[in-house]
Amino acid sequence: MRKIIIYIALVIGICFIIPIFLTVKFKVKEVATENKIILDIEKYAYSDFGTIRLLHKNTSEIEEVPLDEYVTAVVSAEIPVDYDIEAIKAQSVATRTYTIYKIIHGSKHENADICDDASCCQAWISRENRIEKWGENGIDNMNKIIQAVNATVGEVITYEGQIINAFFHSNSGGKTETVSNVWGGTDLPYLQAVETAGEEEYSQYSSEVTFTKEELLNKLKESYKDIQIDFGNNESIKILELTDGNRVKTIRLGNKELSGVEARRIFGLKSANFNVTIKDEKITFKVTGNGHGVGMSQTGADALAKQGKTYKEILSHFYTGIDITKFN
Numbered sequence: 001m002r003k004i005i006i007y008i009a010l011v012i013g014i015c016f017i018i019p020i021f022l023t024v025k026f027k028v029k030e031v032a033t034e035n036k037i038i039l040d041i042e043k044y045a046y047s048d049f050g051t052i053r054l055l056h057k058n059t060s061e062i063e064e065v066p067l068d069e070y071v072t073a074v075v076s077a078e079i080p081v082d083y084d085i086e087a088i089k090a091q092s093v094a095t096r097t098y099t100i101y102k103i104i105h106g107s108k109h110e111n112a113d114i115c116d117d118a119s120c121c122q123a124w125i126s127r128e129n130r131i132e133k134w135g136e137n138g139i140d141n142m143n144k145i146i147q148a149v150n151a152t153v154g155e156v157i158t159y160e161g162q163i164i165n166a167f168f169h170s171n172s173g174g175k176t177e178t179v180s181n182v183w184g185g186t187d188l189p190y191l192q193a194v195e196t197a198g199e200e201e202y203s204q205y206s207s208e209v210t211f212t213k214e215e216l217l218n219k220l221k222e223s224y225k226d227i228q229i230d231f232g233n234n235e236s237i238k239i240l241e242l243t244d245g246n247r248v249k250t251i252r253l254g255n256k257e258l259s260g261v262e263a264r265r266i267f268g269l270k271s272a273n274f275n276v277t278i279k280d281e282k283i284t285f286k287v288t289g290n291g292h293g294v295g296m297s298q299t300g301a302d303a304l305a306k307q308g309k310t311y312k313e314i315l316s317h318f319y320t321g322i323d324i325t326k327f328n
């Protein structure tokens with residue numbers, strides 16, 4: 001009798017339950033196909049970004065500029081023109097990608113896609129002003145930038161078919177940083193901490209800032225009114241934790257614990273990669289690198305170009321697992 005029950009249970013299992021599992025699995029697959037993610041590259045045409053609305057912060061004027069003309073102006077403002085052409089091409093693709101990402105994902109500005117303020121969006125300078133500032137080599141320099149932009153027209157950086165948020169900065173200090181360590185939130189797979197050799201050769205690699213004890217306290221008081229530091233105690237100013245990119249994650253300053261990013265802001269440091277020493281009346285921050293450290297490092301791009309890397313190899317170094325995709 002018991003055996004019969006087991007047989008019946010087995011038959012029910014084979015005939016009904018297993019097919020239910022198979023059907024459910026099959027249905028899930030179907031739904032996934034129906035809700036297929038449309039890739040940015042399929043969704044948009046290059047002509048969708050033909051003209052961008054550029055906000056001039058000083059005058060509040062909005063200017064309509066062809067995309068690649070805007071990219072040329074930004075590249076001429078953002079990266080030293082004596083860098084290797086492959087580094088400038090890498091900057092051109094990063095700038096174009098960053099711009100289109102901003103347009104797709106919503107601008108910070110009303111009625112404009114992007115502004116000309118480096119601390120908000122991207123640096124920008126008019127062609128005439130740029131040539132004038134370069135002086136003697138103005139025209140040749142501009143031609144070099146135009147050549148780099150033209151060589152990459154239509155190209156953007158994508159990750160699994162989606163246009164990426166292509167952050168860039170001046171000098172990584174040897175290692176870039178993950179997004180969450182700078183702006184919080186969740187990390188992005190294509191923005192990992194990566195190491196680059198040769199960045200120490202550039203002037204942007206190291207800097208130093210010194211304060212008296214009083215100056216240091218006054219700077220802190222602007223943000224933390226109840227700050228107290230016992231300078232006689234060796235433990236009162238101490239780096240407590242580092243990030244994946246070797247930057248300061250947490251620093252103790254008297255009765256406060258601050259993030260490295262916050263300390264960088266308060267003391268006006270070039271990066272959050274620093275150490276701090278107290279000698280007599282002076283507190284000195286020795287800083288490595290320049291900028292937030294996320295994405296492509298410009299000096300790193302130049303160092304890689306001088307080692308013989310192409311702009312595509314440079315971009316793949318700084319943005320993990322990406323493709324360079326050309327719009328039709």
Ligand SMILES: [Zn+2]
Nearest residue numbers: 114115120121
């Ligand atoms: Zn802006």
